[in-house]
Amino acid sequence: MSQQWETVIGLEIHAQLATKSKIFSAASTAYGAEPNTQACAVDLGLPGVLPVLNKEAVRMAVIFGMAIEAHIAPYSVFARKNYFYPDLPKGYQISQMELPIVGVGHLEIEVDGIAKRIGITRAHLEEDAGKSLHEDFHGLTGIDLNRAGTPLLEIVSEPDMRSAKEAVAYMRKLHELVRYLGICDGNMQEGSFRCDANVSVRPKGQKEFGTRAEIKNINSFKFIEKAINYEIERQIDLIESGGTVVQETRLYDSVKDETRSMRSKEEANDYRYFPDPDLLPVFIDDAFKAQIKAELPELPDAKKQRFKDQYALDEESTTVLTSSRQLADYFEAVVKESACEAKICANWVTGDLSAALNKSGLEITGSPVNHQRLAGLLVRIADNTISGKIAKQVFEEMWQGTATADEIIEAKGLKQITDTGAIEAIIDKIIADNQDQVEQYRSGKDKVFGFFVGQVMKEMQGKANPGEVNKMLKDKLK
Numbered sequence: 001m002s003q004q005w006e007t008v009i010g011l012e013i014h015a016q017l018a019t020k021s022k023i024f025s026a027a028s029t030a031y032g033a034e035p036n037t038q039a040c041a042v043d044l045g046l047p048g049v050l051p052v053l054n055k056e057a058v059r060m061a062v063i064f065g066m067a068i069e070a071h072i073a074p075y076s077v078f079a080r081k082n083y084f085y086p087d088l089p090k091g092y093q094i095s096q097m098e099l100p101i102v103g104v105g106h107l108e109i110e111v112d113g114i115a116k117r118i119g120i121t122r123a124h125l126e127e128d129a130g131k132s133l134h135e136d137f138h139g140l141t142g143i144d145l146n147r148a149g150t151p152l153l154e155i156v157s158e159p160d161m162r163s164a165k166e167a168v169a170y171m172r173k174l175h176e177l178v179r180y181l182g183i184c185d186g187n188m189q190e191g192s193f194r195c196d197a198n199v200s201v202r203p204k205g206q207k208e209f210g211t212r213a214e215i216k217n218i219n220s221f222k223f224i225e226k227a228i229n230y231e232i233e234r235q236i237d238l239i240e241s242g243g244t245v246v247q248e249t250r251l252y253d254s255v256k257d258e259t260r261s262m263r264s265k266e267e268a269n270d271y272r273y274f275p276d277p278d279l280l281p282v283f284i285d286d287a288f289k290a291q292i293k294a295e296l297p298e299l300p301d302a303k304k305q306r307f308k309d310q311y312a313l314d315e316e317s318t319t320v321l322t323s324s325r326q327l328a329d330y331f332e333a334v335v336k337e338s339a340c341e342a343k344i345c346a347n348w349v350t351g352d353l354s355a356a357l358n359k360s361g362l363e364i365t366g367s368p369v370n371h372q373r374l375a376g377l378l379v380r381i382a383d384n385t386i387s388g389k390i391a392k393q394v395f396e397e398m399w400q401g402t403a404t405a406d407e408i409i410e411a412k413g414l415k416q417i418t419d420t421g422a423i424e425a426i427i428d429k430i431i432a433d434n435q436d437q438v439e440q441y442r443s444g445k446d447k448v449f450g451f452f453v454g455q456v457m458k459e460m461q462g463k464a465n466p467g468e469v470n471k472m473l474k475d476k477l478k
């Protein structure tokens with residue numbers, strides 16, 4: 001029998017903190033500016049400058065620490081990590097080494113209905129480096145230092161994950177959390193949330209971990225899954241054919257779907273960490289922590305549970321509605337404003353509204369139909385002014401313009417006809433014109449009933465109250 005293998009994964013995630021200015025300078029962190037227009041003397045590391053810690057970055061790190069129930073260090077220290085690279089003009093990166101701001105915490109994930117707790121070893125503050133642009137100049141490399149000094153929170157997990165699926169679940173959960181907390185915009189294309197994956201394998205039952213490889217800088221959920229699965233296969237094949245895994249850094253090539261060696265442990269730098277003499281240690285007192293605790297928003301898991309309890313929603317709609325704080329807020333605002341049944345509001349938000357947003361590539365915050373207007377539409381379905389079918393038509397119109405549901409219903413004459421006299425006249429006419437079908441129905445072909453409903457609705461341009469039509473047709477066809 002062939003050997004059974006177990007995978008071990010630990011992730012290091014870099015979340016760019018959503019501060020307006022950099023971690024040690026007043027330069028802007030806005031994405032997409034002209035190269036080298038947002039790097040000041042501090043970011044460039046010119047002689048004689050002094051870094052000043054951005055309090056907002058500290059606040060965000062503490063918010064995160066509280067959300068993962070971690071120990072918040074009362075005393076943490078910035079250190080210099082020394083290495084040379086063209087996009088790092090200072091010759092060192094300011095990071096935290098021995099005394100990080102956030103200590104041991106945890107995050108719950110769920111894979112195939114099974115919950116699991118993943119340990120978080122630490123989270124520390126550091127500055128980002130600039131960017132090397134290899135594509136823009138033929139035979140040359142450009143350097144853009146706009147990103148230099150952007151605050152990062154590096155979140156290091158315990159080696160607790162056992163499959164690529166668990167790693168993706170963890171990464172998604174963390175991604176959702178930092179966005180909920182408002183500390184990171186989570187934009188993966190722009191590099192605001194990126195991941196290094198440490199992967200090793202060991203024979204099932206073995207206690208010691210195998211030697212790990214670290215796959216650097218993956219910025220999509222799809223690629224992290226592929227890269228890890230490739231790496232697991234590679235390591236197993238290597239060991240089974242008599243080789244040994246070496247500790248090294250690898251890069252994932254998404255075009256070839258493979259990982260390649262970048263540098264081995266022997267070639268790794270000795271960073272000569274030491275406390276940064278230009279920066280004071282960070283002291284965090286109880287008052288600061290208490291203030292942050294009081295401002296902590298409802299967290300995703302708690303919100304999910306509350307939505308299930310309070311609104312009696314199923315797992316699927318709850319998951320969609322709580323996927324972002326903004327979508328959840330929108331939904332709750334619609335429920336409140338319309339006073340309609342929560343399930344109907346949920347169906348509209350996760351259904352027609354989400355579909356329209358998707359189609360236009362918009363987030364809920366950019367929705368052309370705000371919560372008041374959607375609530376206005378739902379009220380008119382609830383009070384039978386329009387049918388659910390007409391409502392879809394009204395919603396389309398609302399999406400295109402700025403009119404309210406009432407204005408559209410009025411202007412287009414979409415009010416549902418509940419006047420039984422008018423419906424009756426049409427039913428009589430249709431029965432008279434379709435004697436064959438009447439015969440069929442009366443001889444037991446129940447299916448023909450649908451034909452009559454269709455004809456009446458068509459004649460009344462969908463505006464008849466469907467309940468009323470059904471009732472009257474049944475009577476008349478008896």
Ligand code: ADP
Pocket residue numbers: 008009010011012156157158159160198199200209210211212
């Ligand atoms: P380094 O100091 O080289 O960055 P760390 O001990 O800080 O190493 O670990 C970095 C990451 O690697 C952590 O997320 C940790 O959980 C993970 N890790 C450590 N050992 C292993 C292993 N044998 N297999 C998989 N992941 C591991």
Ligand code: MG
Pocket residue numbers: 012
């Ligand atoms: Mg590390």
